[in-house]
Amino acid sequence: MAEQSVATPAPLDIPQPQVAEGNVTFSRRNRLERWAMLIPAIFFQLNWGWYPLFVAFFLSMTDARVRGPLTWKGFESYTRMWNDPLVGQAFRVTFTYAGLSILLTFMIPIIVAILLMEMRPRVQRWMMLLWFLPLSGIANTILWRYLYNEQYGFFQYIATDILGQSQQQFLSNSNTVLFWLIFPGILLFGPGLIYMAGLQGIPQSYYEAAEVEGAGFWRKVWTISLPRLRPIIVTLLTFAIIGSMQTFDWPQIMTGGGPGGASRTVVMYMYTVMNNLRYADATALAIFLFIVIMIITITYRIVVKEDPDV
Amino acid sequence: MSLFPKVGRNQPKTRISWTLVVVVLWLGVFLHLIPFYFMITTSIKPADEIMQSPPTLIPQNPTLRAWELAFKVVDTNLLAEPLSVYFRNSLIMTFGTLALSLPITSLAAYANSKLQKGRGARWFFLFFIGTLMVPAAVTLIPSFLLTRNYPFPLPQAPMIPGTTQPFPTIRIWNTPWAVIIPAVFNAFNFLLFKGFFDTIPNSIIQAARVDGGSEFNIFRRIVLPLSIPVYAVAAYLQFSGSWDSFLWPLVVFQDSNQLPMSVAINNLIQRFAQSGTTNAQAAVGANLAIRQLQEAGLSWNGLMVLGLLQTAPIFVFFIICREYLLKGVRIRGLK
Numbered sequence: 001m002a003e004q005s006v007a008t009p010a011p012l013d014i015p016q017p018q019v020a021e022g023n024v025t026f027s028r029r030n031r032l033e034r035w036a037m038l039i040p041a042i043f044f045q046l047n048w049g050w051y052p053l054f055v056a057f058f059l060s061m062t063d064a065r066v067r068g069p070l071t072w073k074g075f076e077s078y079t080r081m082w083n084d085p086l087v088g089q090a091f092r093v094t095f096t097y098a099g100l101s102i103l104l105t106f107m108i109p110i111i112v113a114i115l116l117m118e119m120r121p122r123v124q125r126w127m128m129l130l131w132f133l134p135l136s137g138i139a140n141t142i143l144w145r146y147l148y149n150e151q152y153g154f155f156q157y158i159a160t161d162i163l164g165q166s167q168q169q170f171l172s173n174s175n176t177v178l179f180w181l182i183f184p185g186i187l188l189f190g191p192g193l194i195y196m197a198g199l200q201g202i203p204q205s206y207y208e209a210a211e212v213e214g215a216g217f218w219r220k221v222w223t224i225s226l227p228r229l230r231p232i233i234v235t236l237l238t239f240a241i242i243g244s245m246q247t248f249d250w251p252q253i254m255t256g257g258g259p260g261g262a263s264r265t266v267v268m269y270m271y272t273v274m275n276n277l278r279y280a281d282a283t284a285l286a287i288f289l290f291i292v293i294m295i296i297t298i299t300y301r302i303v304v305k306e307d308p309d310v
Numbered sequence: 311m312s313l314f315p316k317v318g319r320n321q322p323k324t325r326i327s328w329t330l331v332v333v334v335l336w337l338g339v340f341l342h343l344i345p346f347y348f349m350i351t352t353s354i355k356p357a358d359e360i361m362q363s364p365p366t367l368i369p370q371n372p373t374l375r376a377w378e379l380a381f382k383v384v385d386t387n388l389l390a391e392p393l394s395v396y397f398r399n400s401l402i403m404t405f406g407t408l409a410l411s412l413p414i415t416s417l418a419a420y421a422n423s424k425l426q427k428g429r430g431a432r433w434f435f436l437f438f439i440g441t442l443m444v445p446a447a448v449t450l451i452p453s454f455l456l457t458r459n460y461p462f463p464l465p466q467a468p469m470i471p472g473t474t475q476p477f478p479t480i481r482i483w484n485t486p487w488a489v490i491i492p493a494v495f496n497a498f499n500f501l502l503f504k505g506f507f508d509t510i511p512n513s514i515i516q517a518a519r520v521d522g523g524s525e526f527n528i529f530r531r532i533v534l535p536l537s538i539p540v541y542a543v544a545a546y547l548q549f550s551g552s553w554d555s556f557l558w559p560l561v562v563f564q565d566s567n568q569l570p571m572s573v574a575i576n577n578l579i580q581r582f583a584q585s586g587t588t589n590a591q592a593a594v595g596a597n598l599a600i601r602q603l604q605e606a607g608l609s610w611n612g613l614m615v616l617g618l619l620q621t622a623p624i625f626v627f628f629i630i631c632r633e634y635l636l637k638g639v640r641i642r643g644l645k
Contacts, residue, residue, distance in 0.1 A: 033525040034425040041418030041438065044495035047461075049441040052452035055463040059452060064465060112338060115331050118313055129632065130339045134624045135346065137554045138572055139617030142579060143345050146352065146360075146610050154348070157364045188345070189338050193543075211315055217327075220313050239442070246445040249556050253576060267447045271557070279451050279465075286448040293445055 056283050064279035077284040087285060089261055090269040091292070097178050097251075097265060098244035105185040106240055109192030110233065114225055116191045117199045131190045141253040144184055148254075171255050174262030181251055181263060198232045199225065234304055238297060245293050349621075353377065353614035360610045376611035380619075389574055390566035393619070399486065400570040400623070403559070404552040406490040411548055412541065415496050419503035420529055424515055435504070442497045446557075453492055454561050457483040488562040489570075493552065499544040506540040507533070542634030549627045554620075575616045582613065 060077055062070040081087050116124060147154045148170045159168045170180050206224050215223070226233075248267040251257065257264035257272075266289045274282040314328060352360060354372045381393065389396075422434050452463045459467045459479040467476040482488045510533060518528045556572050563569050569577075 030425070030519075030525055034421050037417040037421035037425070037525070037529075038434070040414045041495050041500075044414065044491070045438055045441070045497075048453065048456075048492040049495060049497070050437075052449035052456060052463065053441065053444055055452035055456070056448050059455075059463065064451075064455075070464060112335070114313070115335060118331060119335065127335060127339055131342055132628070133342070133346065134550060134621070134628045135349075136550075136572075136617065136621040136624050138556070138575055139349060139614075139621045140345065142610075142613045142617040143349055145579075146614075147348070152361045152365060154365050161364055188342050190342060207313070216315070217313050225313070242443065242445065246447050248447075253579070267445075270447055270450075274451060279455075283448070283451050286445065286450065290445055290448045294443070297443060 056287060060280055060284040060287055062280055064283070073280065077278075077280040078288075081281055081284045081288065086261065086264075086269060087266075087288070090264055090266045091288075093178070093261070093263060094245060094247070094265045094289075097181070097247060097263075098241065100178060101182045101185065101244050101247075102237075102240055104182055106237065108186070108189045110195055110229065112189055113191035113195035113199060114221060117196065128191075128196075132193070137249060138253070140184075141250065145254060148180065171263075172259050174259050177255060177259065177263045181254060192236070194232060194236065195229060198229050202228050237304075238300065241296060241300065242293055245296070246289065349614045349618055353611050353618060355611055357609040357611060376615050380612045380615040389578060391569075391574075393571075393574075395567055396569055396571045396574040397619075399568060400553060400572070402486050403489045403570055404549055404623075406486060407493045407552045408545060408548055410490060410494045411496050411499070412545060414494055415499045416503045416537075416541070416544070417529070418495075419500050420507050420533060423504050423507035424510075424512070424533075425525065438495075438500050439497050442501070450557070450561065454483075457481070457488040457492075457562055483562055484564050484568060486568070489552075489555070489559055492558075493548075496544075496548060499548060502544055502547075503537075503540060506537060510536060539634050542631045546627060546631040550624050553624055571620050575620055578616065579613060582609075 061072065061074055063073050063077075064070055116127060119127065150156055150167070150170065150172065153170075155170060156168060159165045169176070171177050202224065207220055210220050210224060246267045247265050248271065251263045251265060252268055252271070255263045257268050266285065270282045270285045270289075273285060314324060319325070319328075351367075351369050353376055354374060355366070355369045356371055356373050356375065359366060359370055418438065422431055422438065426434060455463045455465060458465070458481055460482065462468065462477065462479060467479045469476055482491060514532060515528055518532050519525075523531070553570075554572055555570075556576065559570050559573050560576075563573065566574075
């Protein structure tokens with residue numbers, strides 16, 4: 001590699017690396033190494049990222065089953081799923097769930113992160129240590145099923161004995177089940193690690209300058225912290241929308257879709273259809289969901305620019 | 311440290327709001343610890359105490375019975391294999407994914423961030439993260455079929471034309487590879503790595519290049535030591551995600567001796583829930599094994615034990631990554 005240094009003239013076919021940033025040319029060896037770094041990832045991303053996506057469109061137009069040859073069915077499974085009343089219900093549930101959970105829980109980590117950054121570093125370290133103690137998702141569902149138990153659960157105790165309410169139904173009331181599914185996310189509020197990372201990157205001098213200008217608490221949050229966090233918020237909100245539209249694990253384990261499908265999301269219904277070995281129908285349903293998510297995401301991306309200043 | 315004014319901290323209004331913030335934050339920490347407290351105390355309560363109303367906050371008769379019984383669940387045909395088998399499967403699955411995914415994803419992110427320029431880099435970036443927009447549900451069935459007959463996404467491999475011989479296929483279904491291989495490239499971690507590598511000044515790398523280092527050497531000697539925090543974050547995210555993954559293992563495993571903890575525990579929860587152990591009134595027709603366990607005093611306490619066992623590895627991994635995670639918060643501070 002020594003022959004590539006600036007001091008030694010490079011052989012003819014190897015372009016000499018230019019030191020100027022942003023305009024780097026690479027030697028052949030560097031090119032080889034670059035591809036060596038990229039190719040494994042490209043291979044896996046093609047095979048397990050993009051390939052299944054295209055296959056999904058193809059499969060949904062056939063009558064894919066566990067065994068036996070495929071026959072082309074066109075849009076049959078799409079019309080079947082379109083006319084399935086349970087699909088409509090599942091989409092209503094999904095929209096409500098996604099809307100509620102984003103409305104009620106998305107802002108919390110941002111606010112807590114901003115407030116947590118006010119603490120002294122030592123206190124901050126302790127709080128973060130305790131806050132990020134992990135609890136496995138499955139352990140969490142076991143616990144909350146117990147807490148929500150209608151006879152002897154902790155919440156029933158609070159509702160009846162302390163607040164003097166009548167017996168609550170929590171997860172078995174179809175009107176409130178979605179709220180109670182989201183409630184743990186509100187109760188166990190915490191800061192977002194990624195927001196904290198973003199806040200760390202804001203130079204102190206901004207705040208000092210703002211203070212000299214006479215800016216108060218809200219002014220600083222509104223004009224310095226939030227604008228700096230904006231790109232992160234926009235990105236994470238995108239993921240939150242996509243993620244909440246395909247909720248599966250939590251309601252599946254907590255309620256199994258009950259009562260009467262009041263908490264059965266689209267992915268849960270898809271899972272049921274798939275378990276009945278109706279692969280084409282399940283894939284068609286997933287593609288419906290994909291289209292809906294795409295529409296929402298694109299609309300949102302058009303309305304909310306990542307950085308209005310650019 | 312900066313939102314509250316430095317001057318005039320002692321004014322009553324500022325002090326009250328400051329105290330309020332502190333109280334709210336500690337309350338959050340406190341609430342966050344409740345689940346742990348509940349899980350641990352419930353696991354050492356006897357069964358009848360668990361179903362008491364009002365619930366007892368401090369266990370009246372602490373006992374380790376549930377722990378013993380939870381390990382004995384195996385002898386009663388509720389689970390096909392001893393817990394250690396599921397535990398080992400989970401470990402293989404998770405560490406296999408980590409060992410392949412971290413280097414491949416991070417090297418690609420590095421190459422995309424520092425070795426590719428201009429339009430090519432942008433297209434590759436979209437190629438790598440584009441699948442993040444796709445709901446996992448869409449690719450679930452095709453991926454499942456691919457694990458059965460790779461490279462054919464069909465329930466059965468097609469025949470070689472003119473013969474009755476099917477095309478040779480690779481079948482990773484029902485082996486740990488079925489979980490590991492699809493997870494090797496992790497688009498979210500790619501985004502995380504790329505975002506970090508972008509903050510490393512080009513001049514450092516350029517200087518090393520001028521000094522005559524190969525790209526791999528530059529990566530290993532200069533970039534890698536700088537990126538330990540982001541590796542810790544990515545490893546932790548991948549570990550906890552993989553350890554807890556539920557739907558995909560449920561789909562690709564058939565033999566009970568292949569299942570990871572997450573699926574085994576969930577199966578057990580479902581059986582218990584159906585049989586009514588977790589309901590006050592005993593269910594009709596509960597199977598005998600569960601009945602016996604119930605009579606022996608296993609209920610929610612046993613499930614809590616399983617939940618704690620499921621949490622323990624994530625906990626240990628968290629402790630290992632903790633220092634790096636806390637450093638990782640300062641990722642963006644690097645300039």
